[in-house]
Amino acid sequence: MSGPSATGLRATGLPRWILVPAAVALLFVVVPLLAMVLTVDWAHFPALVTSPASVDALLLSLRTSAASTALCVLFGVPLAVMLARSNFPGLSVIRGFVLLPLVLPPVVGGIALLYTFGRRGLLGQYLDALGIQIAFTTTAVVLAQTFVALPFLVTSLEGALRTAGSRYEDIAATLGARPTTVFRRITLPLVLPGLVSGAVLAFARALGEFGATLTFAGSLQGVTRTLPLEIYLQRETDPDAAVALSLVLIAVAVVIVATVHSRGKDPVR
Amino acid sequence: MSLSVRARVAARDVDVDLEVAEGSIVAVLGPNGAGKSTLLGVVSGLLRPDEGCVELDGRVLTDTATGLAVPPHDRSVVLLAQQALLFPHLTVAGNVEFAPRSAGLGRREARARAAHWLREVDATDLADRRPHELSGGQAQRVALARALAADPHLLLLDEPMSALDVTATPVLRALLRRVLREAGRTALLVTHDPLDVLALADRAVVLENGRIVEDGPARQVLTRPRSAFGARIAGTNLVTGILREDALDTADGLVHGRLDPDCAPGLPAVAVFTPSAVAVYPELPHGSPRNALRVTVAELEARGATVLVRSTTGIAAEITTAALAELDVHPGSTVWFVVKATEVGIHSTAVRSQPRTAHDEHGGETEQVDHPTGDDEER
Numbered sequence: 324m325s326g327p328s329a330t331g332l333r334a335t336g337l338p339r340w341i342l343v344p345a346a347v348a349l350l351f352v353v354v355p356l357l358a359m360v361l362t363v364d365w366a367h368f369p370a371l372v373t374s375p376a377s378v379d380a381l382l383l384s385l386r387t388s389a390a391s392t393a394l395c396v397l398f399g400v401p402l403a404v405m406l407a408r409s410n411f412p413g414l415s416v417i418r419g420f421v422l423l424p425l426v427l428p429p430v431v432g433g434i435a436l437l438y439t440f441g442r443r444g445l446l447g448q449y450l451d452a453l454g455i456q457i458a459f460t461t462t463a464v465v466l467a468q469t470f471v472a473l474p475f476l477v478t479s480l481e482g483a484l485r486t487a488g489s490r491y492e493d494i495a496a497t498l499g500a501r502p503t504t505v506f507r508r509i510t511l512p513l514v515l516p517g518l519v520s521g522a523v524l525a526f527a528r529a530l531g532e533f534g535a536t537l538t539f540a541g542s543l544q545g546v547t548r549t550l551p552l553e554i555y556l557q558r559e560t561d562p563d564a565a566v567a568l569s570l571v572l573i574a575v576a577v578v579i580v581a582t583v584h585s586r587g588k589d590p591v592r
Numbered sequence: 593m594s595l596s597v598r599a600r601v602a603a604r605d606v607d608v609d610l611e612v613a614e615g616s617i618v619a620v621l622g623p624n625g626a627g628k629s630t631l632l633g634v635v636s637g638l639l640r641p642d643e644g645c646v647e648l649d650g651r652v653l654t655d656t657a658t659g660l661a662v663p664p665h666d667r668s669v670v671l672l673a674q675q676a677l678l679f680p681h682l683t684v685a686g687n688v689e690f691a692p693r694s695a696g697l698g699r700r701e702a703r704a705r706a707a708h709w710l711r712e713v714d715a716t717d718l719a720d721r722r723p724h725e726l727s728g729g730q731a732q733r734v735a736l737a738r739a740l741a742a743d744p745h746l747l748l749l750d751e752p753m754s755a756l757d758v759t760a761t762p763v764l765r766a767l768l769r770r771v772l773r774e775a776g777r778t779a780l781l782v783t784h785d786p787l788d789v790l791a792l793a794d795r796a797v798v799l800e801n802g803r804i805v806e807d808g809p810a811r812q813v814l815t816r817p818r819s820a821f822g823a824r825i826a827g828t829n830l831v832t833g834i835l836r837e838d839a840l841d842t843a844d845g846l847v848h849g850r851l852d853p854d855c856a857p858g859l860p861a862v863a864v865f866t867p868s869a870v871a872v873y874p875e876l877p878h879g880s881p882r883n884a885l886r887v888t889v890a891e892l893e894a895r896g897a898t899v900l901v902r903s904t905t906g907i908a909a910e911i912t913t914a915a916l917a918e919l920d921v922h923p924g925s926t927v928w929f930v931v932k933a934t935e936v937g938i939h940s941t942a943v944r945s946q947p948r949t950a951h952d953e954h955g956g957e958t959e960q961v962d963h964p965t966g967d968d969e970e971r
């Protein structure tokens with residue numbers, strides 16, 4: 324890495340001092356991970372990560388993250404297409420609202436969801452009348468995760484749609500394809516890499532979700548206690564277990580990042 | 593009347609009125625930004641005019657007066673662009689099957705139709721390839737097959753050959769000639785190449801600044817152009833001026849030539865001559881030729897074995913590279929352009945001040961004398 328990149332720096336004329344803050348930034352990310360890996364109690368690692376509470380939490384996390392990713396795709400794809408392809412006054416305002424969960428503290432998102440779907444919430448009171456309860460159930464976990472993960476899918480896909488442009492869609496339309504056919508046979512296949520990486524990002528965000536989940540869904544083992552919540556709880560009583568589970572979460576995240584990265588380089592054109 | 597377009601697009605300052613007879617191919621010429629693509633956009637339905645009406649085979653496709661705008665997929669108007677734009681995720685066969693499948697044909701029928709059109713464009717052996725595995729010429733041939741497989745009432749060809757290399761262009765041109773001309777298809781062809789116009793079009797219109805400034809049989813627009821762009825595209829020199837007794841008074845000096853019958857003193861006219869008819873001299877040659885213009889050289893343009901010497905006033909002289917070396921001509925030097933009067937045609941442009949009606953009023957009498965054409969039937 325050092326050889327070719329060093330010549331690369333000279334060739335592009337980057338100032339040498341830039342290496343120092345760049346290295347600091349890199350170390351800032353790597354060192355804490357390293358510190359954690361070094362603390363892991365490897366002798367008890369298998370037992371720690373296979374305890375019933377841990378397995379419950381991991382399975383719940385994977386299940387709910389998969390469900391919320393599915394919801395993100397189902398509703399996020401149409402939203403991204405609308406943002407990328409239409410042009411009407413107020414579009415930028417809508418885009419701002421879509422991005423809001425990115426900058427909102429998750430706890431605030433959880434409170435907002437509670438006042439929407441909670442028993443006395445805006446929609447929750449009617450759902451409650453029908454006998455449907457959402458807050459503090461697994462459904463609430465999925466909704467909380469979807470709320471925070473949706474912007475990741477929408478922005479990533481919108482970017483892909485804008486890059487792809489509408490020239491192929493125009494040609495397809497003049498060839499007699501109805502809008503639905505164009506969407507299904509041209510638009511979606513062309514942005515599939517963008518859709519996949521967007522979905523993976525959304526999954527990763529859902530997997531790491533903590534604040535909104537705790538606020539809106541609580542922490543009930545096997546029902547709403549996802550892996551991040553389990554880690555937080557274990558940290559109080561059994562720091563070794565927390566570190567071991569953290570490592571599991573890191574492993575999953577690394578696999579995800581690697582997937583997105585290789586996807587991004589895939590030349591589908 | 594197969595196609596009739598009347599459109600005004602304020603944002604691009606385009607205001608055109610064009611009619612195309614069934615089975616004819618009309619070349620649309622004009623400088624960049626003249627409104628050619630806007631015209632195609634309006635016809636294809638991808639662009640809505642501020643005001644106008646598009647009618648194809650008796651069916652109204654666009655009418656701003658009633659708010660009617662048939663969507664592009666329902667127009668039977670297919671666009672073949674400069675880039676082939678083959679769908680990258682489909683095979684060649686999949687691309688050509690796209691239109692038949694979209695029209696609701698079964699898989700088997702669509703496949704048969706695709707096979708037919710791939711055969712027509714000599715691309716049968718490419719059927720299983722992916723678009724990124726094709727050369728530019730191959731891709732454009734496949735794009736043509738894909739367009740024809742839609743069985744359109746009208747084909748819009750937007751500089752289909754401009755992105756191809758020199759070997760692929762003649763192949764595609766011959767192919768277009770075969771599948772368009774011989775099948776009697778109706779088409780609008782935007783191009784910059786006079787060879788395309790001669791090979792493919794019945795008629796040529798010249799767009800300048802969003803207006804049709806010239807409209808006539810293809811051969812006539814190329815050989816006897818009345819607009820500056822018509823002359824440039826044909827590689828012909830066109831010098832405007834005011835007629836004197838027997839010569840044209842231009843900014844470059846007096847130009848003598850063969851005068852059209854309708855030329856009269858005091859009226860504006862153009863002198864037309866080919867670059868190869870122009871000889872270049874460092875000094876005014878002896879024997880005082882009738883057409884000797886003192887010009888400043890603006891640029892030199894290599895054209896294989898010859899070089900085009902272009903003056904600051906836009907006149908081009910075509911000389912051999914050997915002659916160029918002997919002359920020591922370079923941009924900024926002053927030389928004499930000498931043209932035999934017999935090589936110069938002088939045409940009246942008396943009514944050019946109202947470009948849109950100029951040809952209609954003007955063309956009738958003079959053009960019909962020596963160029964009897966079917967042009968008038970279309971009006």
